[in-house]
Amino acid sequence: MHSVSRRQALSPRRLVRLSTAAAALLACQASAWADGPQFRFSGFGTMGVAHSTNKQADYTANFDQPSGPGYSRSWDAGLDSKLAGQMDVTFSSKFSATAQVETRRRYDASFKPDLMLAFGKWQATPEVSVRLGRLPYPAFLISDYREVGYSQTTVRPPVDFYQGVFPRRLTGADVTWRTSVDSVALKAIGFYGKELAKLPNGIEIDFTRIYGLNLSADVGDMNYRISYMDFKFNPSSAQLGAVFQGVAFGFPAGALGTGSPAIPGDPALANAYYRPGMHTFYGSLSANYDPGDWFVNSEVAMAQAVSFFPQRQFYYVTSGVRLDKFTPYATVSGMLAENFAVTGHPVVDQILAGSQASSQRTVGIGLRWDAVKNVALKTQFDSVKLDTGSTGQFANVQPGFTPGSRIGIFSLAVDFVF
């Protein structure tokens, strides 16, 4: 466990600098109509603060965030704050290119800008397009626009569901096919790629192969979605590697503390939970209804992992009513990890117990106010309840933390697009 220096937190001065940058970008916004390549610059951002009622662990919205409100900070301006600019270049009706640069709290706690997306697109036929490069991928409903606060009703995608959705992008290709049958609009997206994802504490996860298929249908105001995703990964954690090396080849007496007995090696056991190319697959279903005056979004997913990660179920339902410029809303969500069978190996059982103790459920209420054009103000309160014995999806869990707690998260955010 580590703590992050306050120096790297998003200070008010930094926020001012970010907003100045946003204003400068706004000023040079341009869209050309002439023949030849057409350039379009646009962007989005969020300025937010969040507070946790628990001081013994950090609340994080994304798997790669090293800290959040709670243990590291009382009020955190870095959980949700971000700024991104995007350039779209249209060469012809068939070819275009997109690049997006984003600054947000990264795995290393800095706000260094990152080339989030960079891809070329070929509209092969009116119904089929192909993209190549660094791509967002629609693993789940909100996955490919999760950074864009303005496009969502809530402050952030439901954390129980989306915190663990990782990596955030892939390097590869996707194919989109869209068609209409009577009044039903159909879309199918297939994606394939790989990604080297960075996590706090110097850990890297090499996703050596990611692929998936996502089908959706729009029928009037109703949207249905079904998806499948499959990936293989290798974590670069020296610590975990060494532990499972020990499991495979045995621990001598005293290796696990004074007086600990020798444990014979068990390569098959080590291989069952930790090996090159660990496999995870997800299935998900989503149904959404939005006639305009109110809406409901719902999603369920299941993750099956052949690794030291447990089998998990994810769900959420968000509903809100649009009253002119105000949208009060509520969300119910959860992440439920299943328990592993006891192996009888003390070290393996300890790792698996830690990995599976992550179930949490959240009830949240909030209000979105579309105050002025292109700007939305949001306030949200989430009550996170950890299952018995669980430390949930919190980071930097301290020895004084009580598993199974109920934790309140209060958030304020200003989302904008330009």
Next chain:
Amino acid sequence: MTNNIKHQVRVAFLVASAALCFTTAHAAQAVVVSAKSTVPSLTADQVSQLFLGKSATLPGGATAVLIDQPEGSPARDEFYTKATGKNAAQMKALWSRLTFSGAAQPPKVVAGPAEVKKAVADTPGAIGYIDKGAVDGTVKVLFTLE
């Protein structure tokens, strides 16, 4: 006496219709394409799906090129409310989702009904909306939102 009442009723009726005319000045929006287009017509659902970015092809298979009127213009607000049930902020949120996920780019914006007519006449597959009263021989109406 009877005539007087009749007259008063007539005046009241005229005033009422004038008021109705005034409040519904932007009521009917015509969804238009080039007069040369071979697309026969669209249903309300097809109009909604095109302008919500859920589909991108016109019946017959041509790529649809959406033409918008300026943000905040009465025609635009009227059109989206009637065609999609969504207000300006909801539409902005929707296009932010599509733009920043790299899925699609927002419609081209032109200055007003005359420019919409010019754009649809000049661009294959272009589709826009104008006040019903502005319709002329250069465009073909595929659907009317009353």
